[in-house]
Amino acid sequence: MTADIKKETLGFQTEAKQLLHLMINSLYSNKEIFLRELISNASDAIDKLRFASLADESLLEGQGDFAIRVDVDKDANTITITDNGIGMTREEVIDHLGTIAKSGTAAFLENLTGDQKKDSQLIGQFGVGFYSAFIVADRVEVHTRKAGHDADAGVLWESHGESEFSIESLPRDTRGTSITLHLKPTATEFADDWRVRSVIKKYSDHIAVPVEMLQPATPPAPEGEETAEEAPEPQYEAVNEATALWTRPRAEITDDEYKAFYRHISHDYDDPLTWSHNKVEGKQEYTSLLYIPKRAPFDLWNREMARGLKLYVQRTFIMDEAEQFLPLYLRFVKGVVDSNDLPLNVSREILQRDSSVDAMRSALSKRVLDMLSKLAKKGGEDYATFWKEFGQVLKEGPAEDMANKEKIAKLLRFATTHTDQADQDQSLDEYVARMQEGQEKIYYVVAENFNTARKSPHLEVFRKKGIEVLLLTDRVDDWLMNQLQEFDGKPLQDVARGALDLQDDSEEGKAEQEKLEKESESLVERLTKVLGDSVSEVRPSARLTESPACLVVGDYDMGAQMRRILEAAGQPVPDSKPILEINPAHPLLQMLDSEQDEARFADLGQVILDQATLAEGGQLEDPASFVSRLNALLLQMSKA
Numbered sequence: 001m002t003a004d005i006k007k008e009t010l011g012f013q014t015e016a017k018q019l020l021h022l023m024i025n026s027l028y029s030n031k032e033i034f035l036r037e038l039i040s041n042a043s044d045a046i047d048k049l050r051f052a053s054l055a056d057e058s059l060l061e062g063q064g065d066f067a068i069r070v071d072v073d074k075d076a077n078t079i080t081i082t083d084n085g086i087g088m089t090r091e092e093v094i095d096h097l098g099t100i101a102k103s104g105t106a107a108f109l110e111n112l113t114g115d116q117k118k119d120s121q122l123i124g125q126f127g128v129g130f131y132s133a134f135i136v137a138d139r140v141e142v143h144t145r146k147a148g149h150d151a152d153a154g155v156l157w158e159s160h161g162e163s164e165f166s167i168e169s170l171p172r173d174t175r176g177t178s179i180t181l182h183l184k185p186t187a188t189e190f191a192d193d194w195r196v197r198s199v200i201k202k203y204s205d206h207i208a209v210p211v212e213m214l215q216p217a218t219p220p221a222p223e224g225e226e227t228a229e230e231a232p233e234p235q236y237e238a239v240n241e242a243t244a245l246w247t248r249p250r251a252e253i254t255d256d257e258y259k260a261f262y263r264h265i266s267h268d269y270d271d272p273l274t275w276s277h278n279k280v281e282g283k284q285e286y287t288s289l290l291y292i293p294k295r296a297p298f299d300l301w302n303r304e305m306a307r308g309l310k311l312y313v314q315r316t317f318i319m320d321e322a323e324q325f326l327p328l329y330l331r332f333v334k335g336v337v338d339s340n341d342l343p344l345n346v347s348r349e350i351l352q353r354d355s356s357v358d359a360m361r362s363a364l365s366k367r368v369l370d371m372l373s374k375l376a377k378k379g380g381e382d383y384a385t386f387w388k389e390f391g392q393v394l395k396e397g398p399a400e401d402m403a404n405k406e407k408i409a410k411l412l413r414f415a416t417t418h419t420d421q422a423d424q425d426q427s428l429d430e431y432v433a434r435m436q437e438g439q440e441k442i443y444y445v446v447a448e449n450f451n452t453a454r455k456s457p458h459l460e461v462f463r464k465k466g467i468e469v470l471l472l473t474d475r476v477d478d479w480l481m482n483q484l485q486e487f488d489g490k491p492l493q494d495v496a497r498g499a500l501d502l503q504d505d506s507e508e509g510k511a512e513q514e515k516l517e518k519e520s521e522s523l524v525e526r527l528t529k530v531l532g533d534s535v536s537e538v539r540p541s542a543r544l545t546e547s548p549a550c551l552v553v554g555d556y557d558m559g560a561q562m563r564r565i566l567e568a569a570g571q572p573v574p575d576s577k578p579i580l581e582i583n584p585a586h587p588l589l590q591m592l593d594s595e596q597d598e599a600r601f602a603d604l605g606q607v608i609l610d611q612a613t614l615a616e617g618g619q620l621e622d623p624a625s626f627v628s629r630l631n632a633l634l635l636q637m638s639k640a
């Protein structure tokens with residue numbers, strides 16, 4: 001059969017083109033990463049074939065020694081990376097190397113800021129992949145043949161990395177892929193044997209497949225000396241260590257090796273914040289190597305974000321993104337798990353049902369939480385960095401993972417009135433240590449933003465008494481507090497909810513309070529009447545020292561923040577009315593008390609209620625009436 005020699009020229013998909021252009025222009029200062037990316041792809045291709053051959057051994061075509069070879073040619077100014085992995089069909093070549101955008105490309109492009117430095121980091125996170133070849137090459141040829149297909153199914157793909165690529169049939173005896181890079185004049189160093197060796201060592205020691213290069217040629221014998229025999233043909237030799245990193249004993253692995261491996265599996269440019277490598281023996285046997293990244297991926301909040309660990313069974317790669325091994329709130333963790341017990345033909349469906357996977361998931365969750373508490377205890381900037389990037393995700397934990405509620409709670413960080421800074425850097429343990437004698441609860445206020453929280457009228461009495469309050473402003477916070485309920489046996493109390501038990505219990509204090517209530521009785525009664533259905537109750541306040549009034553949520557009613565979130569999401573919100581608490585000692589309330597004109601009393605009363613709503617960051621149902629009432633009152637004042 002004659003090979004189909006038809007040659008087609010096709011255009012890159014728009015997003016692929018954009019990405020290619022961006023990458024070439026942002027990554028030129030870190031050229032050598034192309035080799036890491038191409039070797040990484042080659043090793044993935046070998047992993048895929050190894051896995052496929054478990055079900056169909058004939059795919060190996062009798063050749064089960066896997067290797068990646070790197071050849072350099074100084075004269076031709078090329079470097080070629082060859083693997084004997086799964087290879088690609090013509091359709092796969094067209095799809096993967098030209099037309100199908102990687103998942104997330106569009107989201108990635110949207111996330112670009114235009115700032116070169118930031119964007120190049122983002123590109124690193126995104127995983128630059130095959131196109132990184134064009135950082136160093138002005139022409140790239142890919143010759144490939146899918147395992148299990150005839151030699152005639154070989155395909156040659158070629159591109160100058162601009163807008164098009166060509167594809168034609170070219171028979172290939174061996175399965176797998178070779179990628180030849182015709183180096184740019186600025187990248188000729190990558191045709192140099194020693195330079196390439198050092199890059200391979202740097203990035204590929206931990207790859208389980210040997211990466212081979214030809215032994216350096218022995219220098220010719222000096223003139224006049226007889227060479228005993230013909231110089232032997234140079235042989236290929238492994239340049240990298242070629243053992244899966246996680247299978248080696250911890251004590252023998254250097255930090256640099258751990259970091260390089262992290263970059264390999266995560267495609268991150270940065271080093272990880274920390275990692276944990278463990279071998280578990282006994283009822284279950286597995287090894288895990290888990291990393292905490294320094295930066296959140298751009299799609300952390302995308303439901304479809306790629307998450308999960310790389311799964312191996314007895315050192316054979318099974319799948320990427322096995323998400324069954326960690327709960328959703330730990331979705332930022334990267335790493336590898338290698339099980340000795342799972343069957344080699346394990347599928348995602350089996351993982352979902354397997355009880356040993358559940359046991360591993362709970363052990364791995366604990367491991368991550370322990371790793372985080374260690375990081376927190378270590379002090380320094382690392383935990384703060386972690387919290388900034390992933391704190392919001394961790395806050396989902398108490399709801400998802402009841403068993404580890406207390407452990408997670410210890411890892412939470414908050415802004416509080418202790419520092420009065422927006423930085424979330426105080427732990428609940430620290431709060432508890434600072435609690436006043438007799439203080440039984442942990443107090444918090446929830447608001448839309450830091451300033452509203454910090455200036456909330458609800459805090460007045462706490463500030464006066466020197467009691468610390470957590471200042472919560474993240475969307476999940478109200479919900480988080482409802483999930484947590486308590487910490488270290490101390491209930492968590494929203495300062496805007498229910499009656500406050502901060503009264504002064506001394507005889508004097510009690511008498512004072514009673515007097516206040518008695519004196520404000522008629523004012524409360526009049527206000528209750530004019531405010532009617534807008535509030536569920538009017539009462540004198542133990543909370544306020546400076547503000548005239550504030551809104552309080554009933555013990556069992558939904559908090560204001562939760563209400564706003566649900567409303568914004570178009571969810572039904574149960575009907576409940578706030579309680580208006582007034583500060584009878586405030587001059588405005590005293591003026592109100594002595595107001596004889598009932599119409600003016602009603603207007604002023606309404607303004608006080610509206611102000612209390614505004615002060616907690618709420619919205620008025622009828623802002624125009626508020627403004628006209630206020631204006632009328634201002635005018636009356638100027639006339640008086």
Ligand SMILES: Nc1ncnc2c1ncn2[C@@H]1O[C@H](COP(=O)(O)OP(=O)(O)OP(=O)(O)O)[C@@H](O)[C@H]1O
Pocket residue numbers: 037041042045083085086087088096097102126127128129130131177267
């Ligand atoms: N050496 C190879 N052998 C077989 N298939 C390959 C090879 N190199 C690339 N591919 C195919 O091309 C696809 C695109 O490669 P590319 O490196 O751009 O992205 P990726 O590997 O999917 O992502 P990333 O590099 O971010 O992990 C791969 O997913 C794979 O299907």
